[in-house]
Amino acid sequence: MKTDFQFSNLLGTVYSRGNLLFTPDGTCLLSPVGNRVSVFDLVGSSSYTLPFAHRRNIARLALNPRGNLLLSVDEDGRAILTNLPRRIVLYHFSLRGQVTALAFAPSGRHFAVAIGRQIEVWHTPSTPDVAEGDLEFAPFVRHRTYTGHYDAVQSIEWSTDSRFFLTASKDLTARIWSVDQDERNAQTTLSGHRQRIVGAWFSQDQETIYTVSRDGALFVWQYMLRYDAPDDADPDDDQNLQWGIAERHFFMQNNAHVTCAGFHPESKLLVTGFSHGIFFIHELPAFAQVQNLSISQNDIDYVAINKTGEWLAFGASKLGQLLVWEWQSEGYVLKQQGHFDAINTITYSPDGQRIITAADDGKVKVWDVNSGFCVVTLTEHLSGVTACEFAKNSVLYTASLDGSIRAWDLRRYRNFRTFTAPSRLSFSSLAVDPSGEVVCAGSIDSFDIHIWSVQTGQLLDRLSGHEGPVSSLAFSPDGSALVSASWDRTVRVWNIFARTQTSEPLQLMADVLCVAFRPDSKQIAVTTLDGQLTFWNVSDAVQENGVDARRDVSGGRKMSDRRTAANVGGTKAFTTVKYSADGTCLLAGGNSKYICLYDVQSGVLLKKFTVSVNLSLDGTQEFLNSKLLTAAGPEGLIDDQGEASDLEDRRDTTLPGAQKGIGARRTRPEVRVPAVAFSPTGRAFCAASTEGLLIYSLDNTFQFDPFDLDITVTPSTTLDTLAQKDYLKALIMAFRLNECNLIRRVYEGTPVTMVALLVKELPSVYLGRLLRFVALQADESPHLEFNLVWIEALLTSHGRWMKDNRAGLEAELRSVEKAVRRIQAELARLADENIYRIEYLLAQPAENKEKASKLDFGDKELRNEVDEEMVGSGEGDDDGEWLGFVG
Template structure:
């Protein structure tokens, strides 16, 4: 089995904190998710996650005007400059202090950052416009100028349209106008008049007016106007020219303004409040266009695309992300994260869907190819503890602490059966037999296993024998046995379909946490609280081997820990284990930042995957930083340095009365501890998924085509210029150009050569193509079927490749597994699109054929008229003597 799994995508979380940014074409949205950036393509309904990650949560990000450079900054002020189109990080930089605002100039030559009370302007790497390749001419950051004058932190920065001036908004209740370079006759100007901190400030499209909004819901319009003296003649030159308030408006909301955005070209202003309400206004008339509510939680970020048609809104408290089109009043994108920690996951049998359940009681269905969640089940009223698919994939079973086990129809997305026990129990685990006729569940409250019939919903039996809470259940793939594990340090193997229903107990040395059955039903693996994994022969009930994973799973220390990461208690066990599809590997994870992959034959650790390097989470640090410990012995990170608790409602003590010792039940911390609550291999074995504190992490063997620039077998003649010169020849050698493009391994160049191959030359090019490039050609075809517009052209390539090289590909199918899966995904996507289109056309044709002919007055429909009648009517209609008539449209 191949083990070169690489991070592929991040699902389960759509927005964390920070600002939202649209790409210049307006088709994609960049959303910060923890220490990573997710990109949502709004036109193709797909999403992906950029491969690089910060050491802290991302607080600010911005794109250049051409969309090529992306700058992301984390909470500590460390920045990563990346080429967005290639998804490559090219430079790391530290501002040495937290960044409070960030904005690229419209020209893309400079960007400004707010560093506390001061502002810095930096030069960005230059991009030569004459180069057809768009190659970067990179240079390190160069500080252009530094500006000071505010008396409190800068909260927002915005540029003028000509990139000569910019505005800053601060918590000192003022806004200021700055010039990028010294301008003759211009001095930095202070705009004061608000009674609370200024949230945003923008220039109008003509740059003759400035709009500022404050936290108390006040909108001021400023213009550069002179002040006339009362005793001064109108013909005399005016004196005291400066920016003055010419219009005051108030939103009149009983809530604080959290964020706002302004589109100068259309004059649309969007304001968002902490009660979840957002409103659209047209300025300067201040007419309200829309007022809608996203949720009851505050809206953290808002952004608008270049044309002003789409609005993106994000809420960090609930994890909602919404893209709204105000013209049609419709949702372009509506995604939401789980409100609490994810507890369980399940792959669908065809590996296209992932089911997640969480402590918030929600069940979400995620599409693996697009990265979007497509449905949410809300019937459970408490935390979801386990989920599993039926073998056919049409039924999903879930258990919850609300005392119910539910069966879901995955074709109609509805709950069609609910199973409950005679007494109120909180079910913690479940299992179904391969035929999906029997469902079993167990609880920590009772030591019995409950069995129900899926067909009737009746309780069939209660299996007694354990002397402690049952922690895990699993049916063997052949359906013969039910395996249950308990905290009483035993594993019991039940023959539930025999009349005797006997069970055999396997004794362990510690409390059992999880059990996994090998796909051939010959072996079971058991993870215990002491960090060991034991392997048992299911036929002989004898322990075959075991391994100690305490050292492998240990890692990461909490803020309050006084021990090293290796000796920290509570993290030395695996809470979730699973076999690979061929049974050769075992995947194990627990309350640590590591996922371990073991070989079952040699019991050796093959690979360790790091879930997160995000220091904003608890349990990711390996060493104690003594400089972060204060004199009282508490870590400095536990102190809230945001300084936002200035309002009365944020200063109210809501702790329980009488709490003098122990932990207050109402206490809440913002730092989550990194841990993995579930891992599972995909049925195809090409990927695995882990639900963690960061989200739903997917690791895959398949090459998604998003890899870094990786040329091979190069010589001095393999250059983009030579490849383009070959294509411009009178009789171009397309095979040579395609081979050179594959050797250079530039995606844009490969696509250009591929599209330049004539329709009739495809069989010849495919026949003469060296076999070493077959994998790259298949991956290219898979990408073109998913993203390219040339359907027939791509299908002809696929047909020729399979007909000419099909026998060789079949012999080496293990080497082409990822490429063939990419082609299969493309073919399935095309088939699904064509099928939906044909069904829609069939319904429309059937509807039109069933419509009765309509008449207007004395005229008959066109279906009942002859050609002479129609010609006579058209002649009368031209003379204006008769009215129009209605026919079948």
């Protein structure tokens, strides 16, 4: 089995904190998720996560006007410059301070960054004005530092000509700055607001400035005569002019305050989000309300507007909501929300296309693996969901602390059966018979195992024998045995379908945390509290192998720990284990930052995956920094809420004693892996972590891997070769450059008659790339028959070679198979919908058949004549449309 799994995607969380960002074309949305960046394709309905990760949570994102350079900055001021189309990290750089605002100039030559109350303007690396032959020895060169604000800067907006930029600060002022040194326009201060300014913007003609403060006041600033100017002053003389307040408007939202605001200069639309979850759209300068909508029960943290002004993106960090609203049609383009609480359990659907997550917030979410979006949220449970499992008939079962086991039909997304015990119990473990006839559950409140019939919903039996709470249950894949693990240091094997329900106890040395069956039903893996991982033969009830995993699972130390990472207790045991699809490997995770992959036969640690390097979480660092230790304890644990500048931030609204929700406890989140799951195909696995649902895959196909390149292989020479009708050479040159658009041009420029010959002569080293590209085109391109011709030629000419090298082409062949199945299903559905039209045409006299066979869609008169005949006979659509199916 291959073990080179790579991070592929991050699900379960869509927005955490920071600013949202639209790409220049307005089709993709960038969202910071912890210390990573997720990209949501709003047109293609897919999402992916960039492969790099910061050492702390991301605070600000910025994208240059061309859309190819992404600058992300974390809470410590460390920046990463990324080539967004290639997903490659270019530079790491430290801005030496907490960044509160970040923006690229429209020209793309500079970017401005706010560090506290200072603003720094930097040259963009590889700017368009760098002359040929000039060498750029430093990727980041500071242009100027601007000082003048007395408190933290909240936002930065550039003028359209990139000569000026406008800043808004907590010191109740907005200021205009000149990029180049200009004595007359060095600095202009706009003051008059009574609370901190949330945002300030230029109008499209740059003759007007709009500022919005936290108390809901909108000021319109214009260049007008000075108040102390003489009566005969010349209005064209700059000495007599200054920026002044022309109009004042107020939102009047009672006790709610403005939390975010955005302005679109082209359409003159102002979007404001408030603390009670309502946003407003106003048209300026008339301040006419266009629309308002309640989208959340909590603060709206950030709003972004795309280039055309049609889509509005909102982020609410408290509930992890991400929304994209099309205000003209009043509909959602995107509406996603992650789990509010920690994810407890995960499972793959039998076909491997869906992942089910369940969390302490009582919600069960269904995620699509290909698109990365949440398909549906099931909310019937009243408390935290602790276990979920699929039966072979694609029925999902979930166990909850509310005392119920629920069965879900995931085709209709409804709860069709609910199982409960005679007394109120909080169920913590679940097992389902593979046939789907029996469901079992264990509880930490009772030592018995409850068994229900799925058909009738009645409680069939209660298995007694354990002397402690039941922690884990598992049915054998062949349905012959049930295995239960308990805190009484035993694992019991039950034969519940026999006449006498006896159990075979397996004695261990510590409390049992988790148990898993191998796919062949002959072996179980057991993990215990003392860090031991043991393998047992089910039929003989003997131990076959064991692994001391304490050193493997031991992770980092918490900020409050007084011991080293090697001696910290509570992290030295696996809490979840899962076998791979072929049973050769075992995946294990626990309350640490590591996921371990073991070889079952030898017990060797094959690979160790680090879940997170985010220092904002406890347990990610091996050594603590002595500089952060103070007399009052670690600096990160000191509550500085009373030092906040705003009254609302200083006010303590927590409930003493509450550990969740609005409790008074101030605890840092800890990195842990409560659940892992292998894909049924064996090509991927997922892990539930503190930051979300991490997916690791062998099919991570996006990579920039040019090979066999020389100075003669360029896009222009490739297109010249295509123009000379040397199609094979042009395709090979395009694959060497690995440019998707270039490959598509050569692919579509190849005549159909040349496809078979080209594929036959193609070197085998390019077959995998061509297979992958053809499968992608079959999903995206409208050229149906053309794509099928390519697939047929590939399988005809190189089918034997693909069979011999199937191990290295599994992902590509699976993509082609999926594309062909989808085309087949769509064509079958289309034929079924038009079967009566076809039968009608076949039943027509010879004259009408000849007319129909000669029918051309360009001949409108003949088509109208046939339509009238079909309508008169009662066939066809209501509007007389004919789809062109003939015998």
